[in-house]
Amino acid sequence: MTDAVKTLDALLQSSAAGAQLFPPTSRYYGLDSTSLTSADGRTIKYLRRRFVPQASRFATIKEHVVADNDRLDNLSARYIGDPELYWRLCDANNAIRPDELIETIGRSLRITLPEGVPAPKGAR
Structure with a gap:
C-alpha cells in the first residue's frame, strides 16, 4: 500500500460522522465516504464517486x-x-x-x- 493510500485510509477511518474530510475549495468537498466488506472480512472505506457536472x-x-x-x-x-x-x-x-x-x-x-x-x- 502506498503512503498516499495509507494516508487516505487513515483519514477515512478516523472521520467522525458528518465531518467534512476536505476543505470547501476541494473538488471532493461534500462527498460522503462509505465502506464495503471484502471476502476475507476486511472493511474497506472509500469516497463515493464524484460526478463531473455538465x-x-x-x-x-x-x-x-x-x-x-x-x-x-x-x-x-x-x-x-x-x-x-x-x-x-x-x-x-x-x-x-x-x-x-x-x-x-x-x-x-x-x-x-x-x-x-x-x-x-x-x-x-
Whole structure:
C-alpha cells in the first residue's frame, strides 16, 4: 500500500460522522465516504464517486486562448484567484485529464462562474 493510500485510509477511518474530510475549495468537498466488506472480512472505506457536472451548469464570463508556456495553476490564480482551483477550469471545459486543456496552443478555454451560479444580467 502506498503512503498516499495509507494516508487516505487513515483519514477515512478516523472521520467522525458528518465531518467534512476536505476543505470547501476541494473538488471532493461534500462527498460522503462509505465502506464495503471484502471476502476475507476486511472493511474497506472509500469516497463515493464524484460526478463531473455538465458544462451547461457553468456560466461563461470570459474566454482564454491558450498560449505557449501556459500552466493551469497560473490560469486558475489569474482568473479564479486560487491556483489550487484549477479543477474548476477542468470541469467547465469537460476535461478529464487536466493537461489536455493546455496542450494545444490556440485552444479557447471557458472561464466560468462556479457551478450553478447564474451569469449577471447583460453578460454573454
